[in-house]
Amino acid sequence: MIPRHLLIGVAALLVLVVAMGIYLRQMRRQAKELESPAASALPVAPPASGPTETVTLYVADDAAGVLRPRSAQIPLPGGRQQRAEELLRALLRIYQQPGAPHPLPPAADIRAIYLVDPGAAVIDLNAAFADQHRSGILSEQLTVNSLVETLALNVPGIQRVNILVEGQTRDTLAGHADLSDSFDVTTIEGSQ
Amino acid sequence: MPSITTPTTLTKKALAILLATLMLLSVAPSALPSALPFADDKHVSVYSPVATYTLPVLDRAGREYVGLLELLEPLGRVSTQSDGRRLRLRYDTVDADFVAGKTRAKIHGRDFDFGAPFLIENSRGLVPLSSLGALLPLFLGTPVNFRESARRLFIGIAGIQPSFRLDAGNPPRLLLNFSAPVNPTISTEPGQLRMVFKRDPVVSPGSQSISFDNKVITHASYSEDNGNAELDVTANQPLMASFSNDRRTIVISAVMVPVQQTPAAPSVVGTGAGSQNPAQARPAANSAAGNNNNNVHRVLVAVDPAHGGEERGAALTDTLAEKDVTLGFARLLRHELEIRGFAVALLRDSDATSTLDQRAAAANVSRAGIYISLHAVSQGSGAQVYTALLPVEGTSNGVFRTWNAAQAPALPLSRIVSAAIVAEMQKREFPVRASSASLRPLNNVFMPAVAVELAPGTEGIADLTSPNYQQRAASAIADAVVSVRDQLGVQP
Ligand SMILES: [Zn+2]
Numbered sequence: 001m002i003p004r005h006l007l008i009g010v011a012a013l014l015v016l017v018v019a020m021g022i023y024l025r026q027m028r029r030q031a032k033e034l035e036s037p038a039a040s041a042l043p044v045a046p047p048a049s050g051p052t053e054t055v056t057l058y059v060a061d062d063a064a065g066v067l068r069p070r071s072a073q074i075p076l077p078g079g080r081q082q083r084a085e086e087l088l089r090a091l092l093r094i095y096q097q098p099g100a101p102h103p104l105p106p107a108a109d110i111r112a113i114y115l116v117d118p119g120a121a122v123i124d125l126n127a128a129f130a131d132q133h134r135s136g137i138l139s140e141q142l143t144v145n146s147l148v149e150t151l152a153l154n155v156p157g158i159q160r161v162n163i164l165v166e167g168q169t170r171d172t173l174a175g176h177a178d179l180s181d182s183f184d185v186t187t188i189e190g191s192q
Numbered sequence: 193m194p195s196i197t198t199p200t201t202l203t204k205k206a207l208a209i210l211l212a213t214l215m216l217l218s219v220a221p222s223a224l225p226s227a228l229p230f231a232d233d234k235h236v237s238v239y240s241p242v243a244t245y246t247l248p249v250l251d252r253a254g255r256e257y258v259g260l261l262e263l264l265e266p267l268g269r270v271s272t273q274s275d276g277r278r279l280r281l282r283y284d285t286v287d288a289d290f291v292a293g294k295t296r297a298k299i300h301g302r303d304f305d306f307g308a309p310f311l312i313e314n315s316r317g318l319v320p321l322s323s324l325g326a327l328l329p330l331f332l333g334t335p336v337n338f339r340e341s342a343r344r345l346f347i348g349i350a351g352i353q354p355s356f357r358l359d360a361g362n363p364p365r366l367l368l369n370f371s372a373p374v375n376p377t378i379s380t381e382p383g384q385l386r387m388v389f390k391r392d393p394v395v396s397p398g399s400q401s402i403s404f405d406n407k408v409i410t411h412a413s414y415s416e417d418n419g420n421a422e423l424d425v426t427a428n429q430p431l432m433a434s435f436s437n438d439r440r441t442i443v444i445s446a447v448m449v450p451v452q453q454t455p456a457a458p459s460v461v462g463t464g465a466g467s468q469n470p471a472q473a474r475p476a477a478n479s480a481a482g483n484n485n486n487n488v489h490r491v492l493v494a495v496d497p498a499h500g501g502e503e504r505g506a507a508l509t510d511t512l513a514e515k516d517v518t519l520g521f522a523r524l525l526r527h528e529l530e531i532r533g534f535a536v537a538l539l540r541d542s543d544a545t546s547t548l549d550q551r552a553a554a555a556n557v558s559r560a561g562i563y564i565s566l567h568a569v570s571q572g573s574g575a576q577v578y579t580a581l582l583p584v585e586g587t588s589n590g591v592f593r594t595w596n597a598a599q600a601p602a603l604p605l606s607r608i609v610s611a612a613i614v615a616e617m618q619k620r621e622f623p624v625r626a627s628s629a630s631l632r633p634l635n636n637v638f639m640p641a642v643a644v645e646l647a648p649g650t651e652g653i654a655d656l657t658s659p660n661y662q663q664r665a666a667s668a669i670a671d672a673v674v675s676v677r678d679q680l681g682v683q684p
Pocket of ligand 1: 499505568
C-alpha cells in the first residue's frame, strides 16, 4: 500500500507541473504579442519566429525598369541551401503583396534551390510561377535578374544560375526570357 | 521530391539537371568537329535507366583504361579501400578484390581475368576498357551491351532508334522521329547538317546510309564513335533543324529566305536626294548619289515580327495578340526602311509559325547587315530597345562559336544601333530605354541585332494598333539605321 502522504505529495507535484505549463504558455504568447508589432514594421515579416538575419533583396521596379536594393529579415536557417530558399521566398512575398512594383502571380512559388559546386545554382520554380507570369521582354527579364542577383549577392560563390520549371528545362519564362541556357551572374550584374 | 534522399544523390541530380541544361543547341555554321571542345579526348558513354554519363578514357601502356569507381558510382552504392597496391571494392552486396599490376581479380568469390593488368593510380582503380562487357555483369547482375569500337555502353536499355520520313514539299523536309526526347548538338556546313548525340542512347536506324528520292535532300548516314552517335543529312541546299513533339521529332528543312535579295540588284527605292536615282541595276548611278549612299544597295535589313501562328506572344487584350501587332508594325517598318534606300527581308509576312532557330538561320543565311526583332507589350510606355545579354568579347574568336553566343562579336555594334534608336526616339519625344535581355534569337545571329518592344503611349492599348503611333516608332528606327549605315558594312 502506498502511504497517503506520498499520494498527496505526488498529486501536488502534478498540479504544480500543469500550472507551470499553463504559465509558460501564457508567457510565450505574451512574448510573441510583444514581438509582432516590431516584425510588421519590417519590410518583410519573417514567416517564423526565432533568430533572423538582415539581407539585401534586389527588387524589380516595372515602372523604372530597374532593380532596387531593399533590406529584409529572413529566418536564420542551418544550411546554405535553406538560406538561399528563404532569400528568394522573401523576395517572392514582396512581389505577391497588393500594389507590388513588379507583381507576380499569388500561386507562384520556389520549389527548391540546388547549390551545385563549383559556382552553380539551380532555381526550380513551380508551374504557376511561369504559366501565370506576365508575358513581355522587360517583365520577364526583371524577374530573372531579380532572382539571379538576389541569390548571387547574398550567397557567396555563385557564378551561374539555371532556372527550371517543375524540375524541367523550359524554353522561356513566359514567351521571352530564354531559360534554356544558364545565366552568367557577372553578365547580369553588368547589364544593370 | 521524394526521390532525393541523401545529399550525394541530390547533388548528383542537380548536376545532371545542370548538365542537361547546359547542352547547347548548336546550329553554328562551319562547326568543324575538330573545333568542338574536347573533341580529341577519348570518352566512353554509359546509358542506363538510372544515369547517363560520360567518362574519360585513359591511355596506359598502349591500352585504354577507365576509372572503376567513376564507372560504378552513378549506378549504385560503392565503397573502396586501397593501400596503393591492393584495392577492395564493394558495390551493393558484391565484394571485389584487386591487386595492382595483376590481370586477375576476385569478384563475388569468382576469378575474373581482365586480359590486361589492373592499375591503381592515386588510390584510383583503373580497369581495361576492353573488359567492361564481361566485368560489369558480375557487379550489376544484368547483361550489358558494350560497343567497344564506338565506346558506348548500354546497360539495361535498348536504345533509341530513329526513323525517317521525307516530306517532298517545297521546301522538302525530313522528319526524324525518335522514341524518346533527344538533345543532339547540331551543326551545319555547306550541304550537310550534322547531329551529334552525346547523351542520348541513339542507335542505328537499321542501315548506316539511307538515300532519299529527292533532289534537294539526298541522303542520311549514321555513325558512332568516341561515345557519340552521329546522324548526318546531306543536301544540295542549306539545311536547318528544329525540334517538335517534345524533342521527339527533329524537322530538317531547306533554308528559305523570305525575300532573297541579291546584293547587286536590290529593290532599292530612291528617297529625297537619292530619288533622282531610279536605275536599280546600275551601280554607277548609285555612287552618283553621294558618299553616304555608297552602302545603300549593300545593306539588307532583316526585320523579324516576333511570334506568329500558334505562338501568339503576349495577350495584349482579350482579343489582341502580340503576334498581330508585331506583323503590322514590321510591315510599316519595312516601308520606312525601303523609302530610305534599304533592302528589307521580312522574316514573317503572314501569320506563320516559325521557330527561333529558323528565324536566326534565315537572318544569318540572308547575310543581312542588321537584324531587328519587333515585340509589343501592354504595360509600360513608349518603347524598350534590347541587345543580347552576353558578355562582350573580342572579334577574333576562332572559327567555332557556339550557337548561343553567335552574337557576341557583333555586340558592340548592336549597342551602337540600340543607342541610335534611343536617340532618334528621344528626338520624337517617344519615351524609350535601352537594356539587355536574354532573348532568343538575338544571341543566335551574327550581325548587329536589336529587339524593339513597343509599349502603349498616352492613348493606352489603342496606340499599339494605331498606324500613327507605329509610324512614329518605325520612322525613328529607320532613321537610326540610316545613322549607323556606314558601320553596318564592316562586319566581323
Ligand atoms: Zn514578344
